[in-house]
Amino acid sequence: MPGATPTARAATRRGEATRDRLLRAVRDVVADVGYPHATTRAIAEAAGVAEGTIYRHYPDKATLFLAAVADANRPVLAAMADLPGRAGTGTVAGNLTEALGQLAQLRQQMLPLELAMLTDPDLAAQRARLHAEASAGAGPSAAGLPDPPGLLADYLAAEQAHGRVRADLAVGPAAVTILAALLGLALAPGTDPSSATVDPGVLAHLVDVVTRGLQP
Amino acid sequence: MPGATPTARAATRRGEATRDRLLRAVRDVVADVGYPHATTRAIAEAAGVAEGTIYRHYPDKATLFLAAVADANRPVLAAMADLPGRAGTGTVAGNLTEALGQLAQLRQQMLPLELAMLTDPDLAAQRARLHAEASAGAGPSAAGLPDPPGLLADYLAAEQAHGRVRADLAVGPAAVTILAALLGLALAPGTDPSSATVDPGVLAHLVDVVTRGLQP
Amino acid sequence: MPGATPTARAATRRGEATRDRLLRAVRDVVADVGYPHATTRAIAEAAGVAEGTIYRHYPDKATLFLAAVADANRPVLAAMADLPGRAGTGTVAGNLTEALGQLAQLRQQMLPLELAMLTDPDLAAQRARLHAEASAGAGPSAAGLPDPPGLLADYLAAEQAHGRVRADLAVGPAAVTILAALLGLALAPGTDPSSATVDPGVLAHLVDVVTRGLQP
Amino acid sequence: MPGATPTARAATRRGEATRDRLLRAVRDVVADVGYPHATTRAIAEAAGVAEGTIYRHYPDKATLFLAAVADANRPVLAAMADLPGRAGTGTVAGNLTEALGQLAQLRQQMLPLELAMLTDPDLAAQRARLHAEASAGAGPSAAGLPDPPGLLADYLAAEQAHGRVRADLAVGPAAVTILAALLGLALAPGTDPSSATVDPGVLAHLVDVVTRGLQP
DNA sequence: AATGAATGAGGTTTCATTCAT
DNA sequence: CATGAATGAAACCTCATTCAT
Numbered sequence: 001m002p003g004a005t006p007t008a009r010a011a012t013r014r015g016e017a018t019r020d021r022l023l024r025a026v027r028d029v030v031a032d033v034g035y036p037h038a039t040t041r042a043i044a045e046a047a048g049v050a051e052g053t054i055y056r057h058y059p060d061k062a063t064l065f066l067a068a069v070a071d072a073n074r075p076v077l078a079a080m081a082d083l084p085g086r087a088g089t090g091t092v093a094g095n096l097t098e099a100l101g102q103l104a105q106l107r108q109q110m111l112p113l114e115l116a117m118l119t120d121p122d123l124a125a126q127r128a129r130l131h132a133e134a135s136a137g138a139g140p141s142a143a144g145l146p147d148p149p150g151l152l153a154d155y156l157a158a159e160q161a162h163g164r165v166r167a168d169l170a171v172g173p174a175a176v177t178i179l180a181a182l183l184g185l186a187l188a189p190g191t192d193p194s195s196a197t198v199d200p201g202v203l204a205h206l207v208d209v210v211t212r213g214l215q216p
Numbered sequence: 217m218p219g220a221t222p223t224a225r226a227a228t229r230r231g232e233a234t235r236d237r238l239l240r241a242v243r244d245v246v247a248d249v250g251y252p253h254a255t256t257r258a259i260a261e262a263a264g265v266a267e268g269t270i271y272r273h274y275p276d277k278a279t280l281f282l283a284a285v286a287d288a289n290r291p292v293l294a295a296m297a298d299l300p301g302r303a304g305t306g307t308v309a310g311n312l313t314e315a316l317g318q319l320a321q322l323r324q325q326m327l328p329l330e331l332a333m334l335t336d337p338d339l340a341a342q343r344a345r346l347h348a349e350a351s352a353g354a355g356p357s358a359a360g361l362p363d364p365p366g367l368l369a370d371y372l373a374a375e376q377a378h379g380r381v382r383a384d385l386a387v388g389p390a391a392v393t394i395l396a397a398l399l400g401l402a403l404a405p406g407t408d409p410s411s412a413t414v415d416p417g418v419l420a421h422l423v424d425v426v427t428r429g430l431q432p
Numbered sequence: 433m434p435g436a437t438p439t440a441r442a443a444t445r446r447g448e449a450t451r452d453r454l455l456r457a458v459r460d461v462v463a464d465v466g467y468p469h470a471t472t473r474a475i476a477e478a479a480g481v482a483e484g485t486i487y488r489h490y491p492d493k494a495t496l497f498l499a500a501v502a503d504a505n506r507p508v509l510a511a512m513a514d515l516p517g518r519a520g521t522g523t524v525a526g527n528l529t530e531a532l533g534q535l536a537q538l539r540q541q542m543l544p545l546e547l548a549m550l551t552d553p554d555l556a557a558q559r560a561r562l563h564a565e566a567s568a569g570a571g572p573s574a575a576g577l578p579d580p581p582g583l584l585a586d587y588l589a590a591e592q593a594h595g596r597v598r599a600d601l602a603v604g605p606a607a608v609t610i611l612a613a614l615l616g617l618a619l620a621p622g623t624d625p626s627s628a629t630v631d632p633g634v635l636a637h638l639v640d641v642v643t644r645g646l647q648p
Numbered sequence: 649m650p651g652a653t654p655t656a657r658a659a660t661r662r663g664e665a666t667r668d669r670l671l672r673a674v675r676d677v678v679a680d681v682g683y684p685h686a687t688t689r690a691i692a693e694a695a696g697v698a699e700g701t702i703y704r705h706y707p708d709k710a711t712l713f714l715a716a717v718a719d720a721n722r723p724v725l726a727a728m729a730d731l732p733g734r735a736g737t738g739t740v741a742g743n744l745t746e747a748l749g750q751l752a753q754l755r756q757q758m759l760p761l762e763l764a765m766l767t768d769p770d771l772a773a774q775r776a777r778l779h780a781e782a783s784a785g786a787g788p789s790a791a792g793l794p795d796p797p798g799l800l801a802d803y804l805a806a807e808q809a810h811g812r813v814r815a816d817l818a819v820g821p822a823a824v825t826i827l828a829a830l831l832g833l834a835l836a837p838g839t840d841p842s843s844a845t846v847d848p849g850v851l852a853h854l855v856d857v858v859t860r861g862l863q864p
Numbered sequence: 865a866a867t868g869a870a871t872g873a874g875g876t877t878t879c880a881t882t883c884a885t
Numbered sequence: 886c887a888t889g890a891a892t893g894a895a896a897c898c899t900c901a902t903t904c905a906t
Contacts, residue, residue, distance in 0.1 A: 014865075034337040036252070040901060050867045052903080057865095061901065092430065115335050118403060119328065121250040156430070166432040173421035174430070177397055180404060180422075184396025187334060205389035206396075213429025214308065214372070214390070216382040230885090230890065256876060266892045271877065273890090446869065446906090466769040468684070472897060482871045487898065489869090524862065544767065550835060551760065551767050553682040588862070597862050605853035606862070609829055612836060612854075616828025619766060637821035638828075645861025646740065646804070646822070648814040662886075688880060698888045700882080709880065 019057050019067075021047040026068035027110060035116035062126035069117065072110040079103055080151045087158030092165065093211050095155070100182055101203055103148065111186055149175045178210050235273050235283075237263040242284035243326065251332040278342035285333065288326040295319055296367045303374030308381065309427045311371070316398055317419055319364065327402055365391045394426050451489050451499075453479040458500035459542065467548040494558035501549065504542040511535055512583045519590030524597065525643045527587070529635060532614055535580065536630040543618055581607045610642050667705050667715075669695040674716035675758065683764040710774035717765065720758040727751055728799045735806030740813065741859050743803070745851060748830055751796065752846040759834055797823045826858050 025047035030038045040061055044051040058064040079102040086095050107114075117123045152175035159165040185202055241263035246254045256277055260267040274280040295318040302311050323330075333339045368391035375381040401418055457479035462470045472493055476483040490496040511534040518527050539546075549555045584607035591597040617634055673695035678686045688709055692699040706712040727750040734743050755762075765771045800823035807813040833850060 018865085035335045036338070039899080041899090051901090052868065053866055055902070112335065115331055119251045119331050119335050122252070163432065165430050166428070169430060170421055170424075173418065174425050176404065176418070177401070177422045177425045180400025181393055181397035182400065183403060184398070184400035185393070187399060188392065188396060202389065202392070205386060206393045208386075209390050209393045209429075210425055211430050212382070213425075213431075214381050214385060214427045215429075216379065234890080255874080257874085267876090268878080268893065269891055277876065450869080467767045468770070471895080473895085483897090484872065484899075485870055493897065547763055547767050551683045551763050554684070598860070601862060602853060602856075605850065606857050608836065608850070609833070609854045609857045612832025613825055613829035614832070615835060616830070616832035617825070619831060620824065620828060634821065634824070637818060638825045640818075641822050641825045641858055641861075643862050644814070645857070645863075646813050646817060646859045647861070648811065666886090687878080689878090699880090700889065701887055703881070704886065 015057065018047070018049060018053065021049070022054065022057060022064065023068045023071045026065060027072060027113065030112045030116065031109070035112060035119070060126075062123050063130070065113065065116070065123060066127050066130060069110065069113050072106075072113065076103060076106045076110075076148070077146065079106055080148050081146065083151055084154040084158055087155055088162040088164070092159055093207050096178075096211070097203060097207050099152075099155075100178075100207070101200070103179075104182055104186065104203065107183070107186060115187075149179055152179065174210075178206075181206055181210070231273065234263070234265060234269065237265070238270060238273060238280065239284045239287045242281060243288060243329065246328045246332065247325070251328060251335070276342075278339050279346070281329065281332070281339060282343050282346060285326065285329050288322075288329065292319060292322045292326075292364070293362065295322055296364050297362070299367055300370040300374055303371055304378040304380070308375055309423050312394075312427070313419060313423050315368075315371075316394075316423070317416070319395075320398055320402065320419065323399070323402060331403075365395055368395065390426075394422075397422055397426070447489065450479070450481060450485065453481070454486060454489060454496065455500045455503045458497060459504060459545065462544045462548065463541070467544060467551070492558075494555050495562070497545065497548070497555060498559055498562060501542065501545050504538075504545065508535060508538045508542075508580070509578065511538055512580050513578065515583055516586040516590055519587055520594040520596070524591055525639050528610075528643070529639050531584075531587075532610075532639070533630070533632070533635055535611075536614055536618065536635065539615070539618060540630065547619075581611055584611060606642075610638075613638055613642070663705065666695070666697060666701065669697070670702065670705060670712065671716045671719045674713060675720060675761065678760045678764065679757070683760060683767070710771055711778070713761065713764070713771060714775050714778060717758065717761050720761065724751065724754045724758075724796070725794065727754055728796050729794065731799055732802040732806055735803055736810040736812070740807055741855050744826075744859070745855050747800075747803075748826075748855070749846070749848070749851055751827075752830055752834065752851065755831070755834060756846065763835075797827055800827060822858075826854075829854055829858070 022043065025043045026038070029042045029046050033042065040051055040054055043064075044054055054061075054064060058067065080099060083095065083099045089095070117127065149172070153171045156165055156169065156171040156174060160167055160169065160171065165171075185206065238259065241259045242254065245258045245262050249258065256267055256270055259280075260270055270277075270280060274283060296315060299311065299315045305311070333343065365388070369387045372381055372385065372387040372390060376383055376385065376387065381387075401422065454475065457475045458470070461474045461478050465474065472483055472486055475496075476486055479485075486493075486496060490499060512531060515527065515531045521527070549559065581604070585603045588597055588601065588603040588606060592599055592601065592603065597603075617638065618630065670691065673691045674686065677690045677694050681690065688699055688702055691712075692702055702709075702712060706715065728747060731743065731747045737743070765775065797820070801819045804813055804817065804819040804822060808815055808817070808819065813819075833854065834846065
């Protein structure tokens with residue numbers, strides 16, 4: 001909140017900068033050496049702070065990692081936000097290709113972190129606890145944030161209204177399926193984890209399959 | 217050497233039984249407590265052996281885990297093996313549904329292990345080393361084992377010959393896309409990791425999307 | 433950087449004190465229970481710190497042990513440093529007796545550690561690596577440190593100039609031989625390893641043999 | 649004892665062969681990988697037997713190692729045995745050079761084992777116990793075996809009688825000093841532990857120093 | 865707010881020894 | 886006699902977390 005005392009502002013500024021450096025350090029270290037080797041020591045070193053400093057900003061390692069995931073997710077959501085508005089313009093295949101391409105590029109950066117959350121039950125438990133606290137604190141109206149599957153489903157429904165997607169398609173499950181394929185491709189065995197982008201040819205085939213289907 | 221002395225055979229028997237118990241213990245423990253808590257101590261306890269016994273059968277923990285993955289992969293391959301032969305029988309959607317259903321059920325059991333291999337660079341490095349040794353030992357003709365994407369692509373090509381899949385489909389990338397979607401669904405956020413099966417409704421939607429596509 | 437903030441100095445102070453306690457603990461434990469039983473646990477206990485503290489100051493056990501050897505070697509070198517300056521004073525036999533006596537006394541304390549370095553190839557390898565790094569970092573001019581054989585050879589050469597040592601003696605090999613005899617005596621089977629001193633009679637015989645020789 | 653039943657003889661033959669292979673394996677493994685890595689596993693493998701077989705022949709590892717030392721010491725003693733008989737023949741320096749040369753060559757092979765006995769108190773304790781048992785069993789007359797220092801002292805005394813060694817030399821301590829120098833040279837820092845021989849030049853300098861002394 | 869030394873529980877791996885075969 | 890699988894204690898080392906400075 002702007003307008004606080006200069007002292008407080010300076011303190012906040014410094015703290016925020018440190019927090020940002022820590023969040024970025026988490027992503028960098030996990031990407032570099034893998035989740036099992038992403039120790040507090042390595043993260044502190046990458047952030048240029050002392051190990052103990054982590055615990056001035058986050059109560060424990062799990063909370064720090066979850067904050068890093070949430071922070072990395074923001075641009076992913078932003079990239080999808082304007083997809084529903086494009087219904088009726090260009091081609092369906094073209095719109096999908098562009099949106100999925102952006103999404104894949106961003107996902108690639110935080111994929112190791114998301115996978116880690118799937119492998120480590122401690123992180124999952126902590127996330128559940130934080131979510132519970134958050135919704136308890138924010139009241140019962142906090143649900144319903146826009147997420148990629150919801151936005152994609154909205155887009156498909158809008159295209160149904162334009163007659164460019166068949167009317168009997170269940171847009172919700174279809175959106176889930178399409179994004180699942182995108183996620184699955186990112187995990188494909190041949191993928192080089194260091195490449196930040198997704199092969200455009202692979203993406204084109206995905207769009208071809210889901211738009212035209214297998215049938216003649 | 218078949219037909220060795222009974223004594224030698226007995227020794228081999230006991231060792232094999234222990235190895236089997238260890239492989240199963242790896243899967244059980246990873247599924248129960250997660251990869252980061254799947255310690256050698258927990259695995260030995262689950263297998264009913266002493267911790268040191270692990271190292272009489274596997275040189276290190278990574279090799280043990282890779283052996284468990286390979287062992288778990290066998291029934292997965294077997295479940296897909298007869299898919300190409302079914303081309304032209306039943307319906308395309310029906311054949312896909314059955315094959316993907318079996319595959320998903322088996323995958324679900326070993327998914328944590330496969331994810332772990334993606335999270336832990338040590339495992340990946342060890343796998344690369346073992347693969348290199350294996351192909352060096354087996355000569356340059358060892359490649360070309362049947363794998364799920366290859367078998368699914370074979371099936372799609374056979375259906376093309378029957379005219380039940382459109383002729384201009386690139387069967388290889390299509391197979392990869394379909395299996396990627398199946399893998400991605402298994403990782404979907406809402407999925408309960410303890411459930412051993414895949415929601416049949418979700419699978420039906422996947423098959424619907426890929427067979428009929430989005431277009432009207 | 434001298435004159436840093438008191439805080440930084442204090443931190444350094446504490447760390448140095450811990451390092452000193454660890455180095456002394458290494459010598460004590462090795463002397464007490466022998467090299468094979470000089471475990472990190474025993475050393476930490478003797479130093480009054482937790483086991484993990486060792487690894488905040490030394491990357492591994494071998495480096496710690498080598499540091500202990502180097503630290504123990506300093507007084508040994510100091511004891512020999514002024515020997516060359518005594519050439520021409522007193523008697524040759526008297527000078528040798530005194531210098532070798534001091535040397536033996538100090539050697540006795542660190543002999544188990546030096547022997548350990550001869551028994552354990554891991555230590556030798558680590559020492560070679562550290563030496564390589566040190567000389568690489570310090571540039572090619574780092575060689576030529578004074579060592580006991582060199583100082584003793586200098587002394588003998590100076591006595592040659594005074595005409596108190598025969599002119600045709602090869603001082604370098606002679607110095608090596610004399611010090612080898614001293615080391616060998618410390619290992620003699622009858623020697624009680626717990627005695628911190630060397631039998632003066634034995635030392636006198638050594639000096640007698642090397643000064644006067646066997647011949648009539 | 650020859651003349652036992654053929655069966656027993658055969659059994660003894662086989663057992664002795666195994667024992668010999670084990671003793672040699674101990675020396676080889678210690679020389680190759682160092683005492684700390686000379687595990688029962690490595691020794692059994694080098695001897696071509698199973699690990700458990702060791703314990704059919706020796707009650708524990710320490711006893712096996714001590715047997716290996718004793719076995720290796722026999723040729724060392726043999727090499728010195730005829731030295732006293734050479735007094736008065738050739739030159740003193742020549743006789744010493746030859747005897748010390750042979751001794752050094754043999755010593756070099758078992759040096760790692762002897763050093764290990766100095767570093768490991770367990771071995772020393774076991775040796776003390778075995779010695780106590782042996783002398784208890786053999787009666788009080790078992791002492792006085794010929795050993796290198798004793799034989800060298802005998803030789804020097806004989807040369808005194810021939811007038812080729814000065815009469816006021818204390819032959820016992822002199823012998824100890826000379827052999828200590830030889831042992832110390834084998835431990836000299838520059839020595840390549842893999843070289844089975846001793847540098848003849850170094851040995852010549854040793855003989856020169858002890859025969860002629862330092863004085864003009 | 866930041867530091868970094870210290871902690872101690874716990875991780876993987878090794879190894880001398882035993883015992884059923 | 887010989888085997889080798891099994892044992893379990895103990896080794897070295899790591900790491901999230903705390904606390905005096």
